[in-house]
Amino acid sequence: MKNPVKAPGFREVADRAGVSVTTVxxxxxxxxxxxxExxxxxxxxxxxxxxxRVLPSRHYGNLRIEAILPxxxxxxxxKLSGGLKEAGKLLPRGITLHRTFIPENDPPAMIRAITASRMKRSALIVAAEIDDEIARSLPEVMRQGEILVLVSTMLPGLAAQAYSGVDNIASGRTAASLINFAMRGQACRVGVLQANSTLQSHRDRIDGFVSELNPGSSFEIxxxxxxxxxxxxxxxxxxAKTPALDAIYETGDSAEEMAPILRKMQNRPIWIGHERNDAHDRLMHEGLLDFVLDQDPERQARWSMRYILSKLGILESGFSTVRRPELRLFCATNL
Known part of the structure; x- marks a missing residue:
């Protein structure tokens, strides 16, 4: 008769963890x-x-996640702020989300919030556009052992970060590909409105767009x-300079300012913008705005939570099936 397999006990746990039985x-x-640790x-x-046996929680006390937003x-x-608020309601017991709002054009205040928070954090979500000055403050967060998630801006040179967003270079390339297709591969004249020159996300969109545009095309940024x-x-x-523009690519959201001008044109250009909203939906239904590239901010919020919980060792949660954010493309026919 075979001896029954002995169920693991404290000794086996100690051996696997590399600690003493007393510690177990x-x-x-x-x-x-x-x-x-x-x-x-x-x-x-x-x-x-x-x-x-029922295992205790993997962490002592309450854990705090801070999300910094502009x-x-x-x-x-x-939408991103609302998505984080709703995601916070679904966090497991003992984990709380705090949203901190910082004036958008105040980098020193943003840096203070990142490096000198008033609360003891386990994780930080920087849900804001990041310029070069703010980027230099982020390694300090990781040196303190906090989990770091960036939303909207990916920083390739920053190790150990998580990015809950879309590939902005691919976004720009997608916009150029749509124009190339509409122009049947021919060279074209394009006007580009870059919403911000200091933010990495907007620079990436421009780089991707320029790299993909049909050879021989002319563009003004x-x-x-x-x-x-x-x-x-x-x-x-x-x-006024180029009355017969073939296309317009806008990296931000200025539809309300641009629409009255384009309505007056007899031969209007192809128009591609970013971020789906009610105004963009109306303009697409009107036939004035052709395509909108969208980051899906609600999913960005949920995926941020999934990543943090997985790093904390909490694998079973309401976020376990959330997929990584993907670029979404909208036009009048799929609203």
Whole structure:
């Protein structure tokens, strides 16, 4: 008769975790006096061995996730903020989300919020556009052991970050591909309105667009710096210089300023913009705006939570099936 297989106990957990049996007993009986790193090792070993007992939480006390957002009322940021708020309601017990709003054009305030938070954080979501100055403050977050998720801006040179967003270079290339297709591969004249020259996401869109545009095409890039009235004024300047523009690509969201000008044109150009919202939907239904590239901010919020929970060792949650954000393309026929 075969001897029954012995169920794993504290000794087996200790061997797998590389700690003493006493340490295993302290962790599993929640007696404290164990570092967070050792506690995690023991709980992971116990879970892998399928120890027959209810395991304690992998973390002591409440965990705090801070999301830093800009005070920007545009639809994209409003959707992202709302998505984070709703995602926060679904977090497991003992984990809370705090949203911190910082004036958009105040990099020093953003840096202070990133590097000198008033709360003890386990994770940080930077849900804001990041310029070069802000980017230099982010390594300090990771040196402090916090989980870092970036939304909207990907920084290739920053190790150990997670990016919950779309590939902005691919976004720009997609816009150029749509124009190339509409022009049947012929060279064309394009006006580009770049919403911001200091933000990496907008620079990436421009780089991708220029690299993909049909050879021989001419283009003019004018920078609005997201100033009120700038898009309408610069579009008028473009059309005065090149009345027969074939296409317009806008990296931001200035539809309300541009639409009245384009309505007056008899032979209007192809128009491609970013971020789906009610105004863009109306313009696509009207036939004035041809395509909108969208980042899906609600999914960006949910995927950020999924990543953080997985890094915390909480694999079963309401976010476990959330897929990574993907670029979405809208036109009048798929609204």
């Amino acid at each position: 007993e302290r962790v599993l009986n929640e007696r404290g006096s164990v570092s967070p 050792t506690r995690m090792k023991v709980l992971e070993a116990a879970a892998e061995l399928r120890l027959r 005070t920007n009322p545009t639809p994209y940021w409003a 004018l920078i609005t710096n997201e100033m009120p009235g700038a898009s309408g004024r610069l579009l008028s300047k473009m059309l």
